[in-house]
Amino acid sequence: MNDSRIQTAPSCGDDYDPASLPVEMALARIESTLDPIRGFEKVAIRSALGRVLAQDVSSTLNVPGYTNSAMDGYAINGAQIPSKGTRELQVIGTSWAGRPFRDEIAEDTCARIMTGAVMPPGTDTVIMQEHVEAQGEHIRFDASHHPGQNVRQAGEDIAKGEVVLTKGKSISPADIGLLASLGTGEVLVHRRLRVAFFSTGDELRAIGEPLEEGMIYDSNRYTLHGMLTRLGADVIDMGVIKDVREDTLEAFADAANCADVIITSGGVSVGEADYVKETLDKVGKVNFWKVAMKPGRPLAFGRVNDAYFFGLPGNPVSVMITFYIFVQPALRKLSGESKTENLTLNVPCLSTLRKRSGRVEFQRGILERNDKGQHQVRKTGAQGSGILHSMTKANCLIVLPLASSGVEPGTEVEVIPFQGLV
Ligand code: AMP
Ligand code: MG
Secondary structure, eight states: OOTTSOOOOOOTTOOOOTTSBOHHHHHHHHHHHOOOOOOEEEEEGGGOTTOBBSSOEEOSSOBSSSOEESSSEEEEOGGGSOSSSEEEEEEEEEEBTTBOOOSOOOTTEEEEEOTTOBOOTTOOEEEEGGGSEEETTEEEEETTOOTTTTEEOTTSSBOTTOEEEOTTOBOOHHHHHHHHHTTOOEEEEEOOOEEEEEEEOTTEEOTTSOOOTTOEEOOHHHHHHHHHHHTTOEEEEEEEEOSOHHHHHHHHHHHHHHOSEEEEESOOSOSTTOOHHHHHHHHSEEEEEEBSEESOOEEEEEEETTEEEEEEOSSHHHHHHHIIIIIHHHHHHHTTOSOOOOOOEEEEBOSOBOOOTTSEEEEEEEEEEOTTSOEEEEEOSOOOTTOTHHHHHOSEEEEEOTTOOOBOTTOEEEEEESOOOO
16 A cells, blocks of 8 residues: 555546545445335335335235146046056046036046146146047056146145245336235335435536537436436436535535435535535535545445435446445335345456556446357446446446456456346
């Protein structure tokens, strides 16, 4: 470590700073302050996608509710399977899905059966139709079958009374189907998290306005809107706040009045026109405001009254990465979710990655398969924290740990894929 280095104010592009908090420590500090919201509501299962279950769901039924066939074929008593040679049985009826055959199946007889149909009384085994020789009302099959085969037992998927979904789970399409299969039409979920957000910067213009010299369009509010909507938050877009002390104070007060969480972008460093950290200090509590990472070093976390506060950097890529690494897991936890880790993979990296030790770096990567079908990753190109294009081209983040001082082609790296199936 170089302690003689002059300590400078953080910005997205800065190098090592001994006063910055390691990523793990920043995550732990955030985690230790989080207290999930307590409001609940009942919703119809169709509206429950992505909502967080507020209580365990137990099954009121056995699934399947009755023992049934897993195949189209013939329902027999397993004792009729010959020990060698073949056996012939008479087909005395058909059990259809939804139209059971109710007669007892006696010795030397069997029933035709369709997938999902109830097993007729006296049967416990299904022979696939492809495995019999059918002649008129008779079938013949050999000794290669086993008693009990091709049958789904009542309660095999879910036993009555069993907990099938635990509270704290984010409800997936499969969960909704499962609830429907139990005849459950409504579930109790946590209310949506209210998140207020605004951009700061005199240089920001709204879409539709002309761009005078030195001005840029505000993109961060749109990215944030997308990321928050995908998380299922109630979003409160407060627009652009000028780099003016009083305006910033007012925006903080308004946001704290209406939201569980406040997110800002820009103005969090200590430049002449950066009022975010100063305001957080004045009207709230700063927990930390510098993290040893790139991009995203100036990142303020704290409280304003009852609201949690995240002051993200201004650079568009830094906004997204600090959101995914710090804000998203926090919002999920506040929403009542119990499991919030991101899935990571270790794969060989094809590119040379330049990096300084002493901070964690999140580079933008493209995860793909080579012609042998093995996963590999390469970087998207220029990695500047203002190059939002590097995020649109990427499908993963490459995580380079604190101690790493760069990567040569062929080295394994950790990646966080942007999306998985849910
Ligand atoms: P700041 O942290 O406010 O100094 O901003 C750092 C960089 O990010 C500057 O180049 C800003 O112009 C840019 N920036 C800040 N806010 C936004 C925004 N909402 N949309 C796009 N770029 C922004
Ligand atoms: Mg600014």
